[in-house]
Each structure stands twice: as structure tokens, then as C-alpha cells.
Amino acid sequence: MSVASVITPQPVSELRSAVEAYSRQKISHCYQCGKCTAGCPVAYAMDLTPRRVMRAIQLGLKDELLASRAPWICFFCITCSARCPREIDIASVMESLRLLAISEKTKSSVEDIKLFHRLFLSFVRLWGRAYELGLGAAYNLLGRHPLNKAEIIPGMLSRGKLAFLPHRSKRANEIRKIFKRIEVMRNEKIIQPKSEVKAQ
């Protein structure tokens, strides 16, 4: 972040408009008090804390934001939004950064977390329900950390807490159709950020 970009008034950037459109939040309302960061249980693990994320959006620092791991470390506990004195839904702002990073296909240092979400959904697409054992195995193999959380697996198995085979819902085909229709709609660019869709 250069000093010049901080002191020069910036026009509303493309990134800021996109975030505002997705999240329906007014980013300029943030006056940088830092209450979001103070209450965030995972700010310590972020490269940009929530307050800095808000400032970076105000400044339109697109590359820094889309490559940041902060939106992926955020697990949507919503404490920031509940406590913001300016009533900004910061958790939704983080979510819109995730969605933008996905649609722009930017790589960040947390590809593992995206891999997890994609695998989770691919099992849902296949069987209509989550499949814990399959998800754990696929994530550990594809993410190349085969022994991740292995210490609890024997205990899970002996207590009957992991099903070897997936539970398949008879309505799984409905789910597959939903995934398919969204793909088609995205390819045809019918889908826009929610707020644009909602614009009066």
C-alpha cells in the first residue's frame, strides 16, 4: 500500500463497486475503529485483519485483496457484523471477496480451503448429502497432507461416528439439476450479483 494511495482521494474503484453490489453494504461507512478486528477470533491468522480489509476496499486495492488469505480464514462467525458501530455487515463483505476471488479465478495462499469447499460440494452433488469419510480422505490425498487429523479417525470409527459408505438421498437427482442449471446460467452470464438483480 503506497503512501500516495492513502492520501490521494480515490475514485470508487471497480472492486469496491463489485463488493458493494455483492454484499449490499456501503464500504465508505467504515471509519476504521477496529472493533471488527478486536472481536474477530481469527484475525491473528489473517494477513489483512478485517479493519485493514475494509480500508483496502475503500482504496480499491484489488490485487492485494483477491490474493489475500483473510476472506478464506474468515469462517463466517459474524461477530464483526454483530458489533460494528456503523452497522456494516463485514462478514458479508468477506463473503463477497470470496465470491469475487472465485469468479476471477485468482490464486491465493489458501487454495486448500477452496479445495475443501469444492470437494464438499462435489459429494453433495453426487449423493445429495455430505460424505464425511470420503471428504476427509479426498481432501487429505489431493491436498497432500495424508495424516491430517488422522489421530481422531480410530476413535470416530470405533464409536460408529463415520459411515464407510455415503448416505444417498433419493432426491440427489434434483440436486444435480440445480448444480447443472447454475452452471448453465453462469456460462450464459444470466447471473449477476444479487443486488444488481435486485436493483429497483
Next chain:
Amino acid sequence: MKKSRYAYYPGCTLKTSAKEYDISARLVCKALGIELEELKDWTCCGAASAHSIDQLLGIALPALELQAAAKLELPLVAACALCFSRLKFAAHELKEEKVRNLIGEVMGKEISQDHHYEVVHLLQLLDENTDKMKIEKPLHGLKVACYYGCLLVRPKEVTNFDDVENPQTMDRIIQVLGAENVGWDFKTECCGGSHMLVRPDIVVKLSHRLLAQAQQAGADCLAVACPVCHSNLDSMQKTIAAKYKDNIHLPVFYFTQLAGLALGLPPKQLLLDKHFIDPLPLLMNKGLM
């Protein structure tokens, strides 16, 4: 108005890693004369993943279940706090016509605007029905830290559950059961949630904070209402205690298991043996078994 029949959405984990929550919830509801009708062939709500990477999928998946419940003309009760949150978010979004149209297109059917989707959490259901509880074995002497986690209470305008910082719903139930609800400050702090696989280090750190605080507040166990919280606090507890060299040992119950015990249901049926931290020594020590 109090109802006695609900559509029931257990959610994926209640069929696998959180079986004891499903079974104890059904037994307790049955004892209270509340009929749970499990949604037929229900599908996943999308959990933490769908909304994180696809806005539409994040609404469409829970919307399927909302519609299934609406078809039965029953209010929908969810057991898992994460499912509850996703269902509530979808119901909230679907109030807007343009979202309804878009999701209707995704689902390949029109979504009627007449539907008022009523979604409640199992905690609210029990809280409403405490007057029907015949306490056979009051849980005297048991000090319980009620842990609500994030998604039941936040955001208030979506979940409309209880106070955001100091909820009381579970505390009230625990008191009715004869146990003591200890006061503590971490009722709605996060346990690390769905990061258990991708960033176990974060889960260990956050869950340690919760367990240490509950112990310091004088609790001898925790009560939870979410399978994700339960998994983080129970199955990871030995790893946590070893890492921080702490003398932490706190059994973690689903609140429905404690309700079942107090209602005099056989402990074996409540699947108390499914936990990593064995709660039986504590219960015997307190003369509750």
C-alpha cells in the same frame, strides 16, 4: 402458538458423527408429545461450503427443504446450528421477489410468494415446552456451561433467536432439568467451526479457549446444540489438552441428552457412550446414574 407437530430436518452429520444428537432429540420430543416428521429424502443444506463459493447454491439447497416443509404445511425444526443458519438465511433471502425469481429458475419451479417459511431450532422447541417436562431425575449438582456458538444467535435480524451476546434459551432449559447453569463469558464465541479439517490449528486454539474458560467458570461439563461445536470440543479435546499441557477434562453433552437423563430415559438409549470424553464417571460421581 405452541404446536405439537413439526417437519424435522436432521442434517447430514446427525446420521453419522452426531447420531446421539438425532436419537436423543427424537426420544425427548416423543416424551414431550411433540411429533417430528422427518422430511422425506432430505438433502444437504450446503453447510459452510455452498454459500462460501456460490451465492445461488447457498440459497437454493436449503430452499429445497423449506419447500418440502411448506408442502407438508408444517413449521420446520432443525437440530444442527449450521443447518438452522442456512435455512434461516434462505428463508430471509426468499422474502425478496427478485431472489425468489432467480432461485425459482435455478430450481426449475416457481417459488410462491405466499409461503411464510417458519424455521425454528430444537432449543426453541424445548424451551417452549418446558412446562410439559416431567422431571424424574433432576440433575442436581451438575454444573453446566451452556455453549451456543455463533450461528444460532448471529445475525439477529436473520435468526431472530435470542440475545446476541448473552443468550438464555439453553440456560433456562438446563435450570428446568435441575442442573446449575454456570455464568461465563464465552457462550457465543467461535469454536473454529468448519475449519476442523483445513485449519485444525485454529480449531485447537479457539476450542482450547472455550474449554479453559468453561473450566475456570466452575463448570464440570458443557452442553451444546450443534454437531460441529460438539466435534471440535469433544473429539479434539485430548489433542487440545496435550498441546496446551492443561488439565482439561470436560464431558460435552448435547442438551437433548441431558434433557433425556432428567426425563428418566435410560442412559443407554441416549448414546452417552459415543463421546470421546466419557461422561459416565462424572454422572456417577454426582449420583445421577
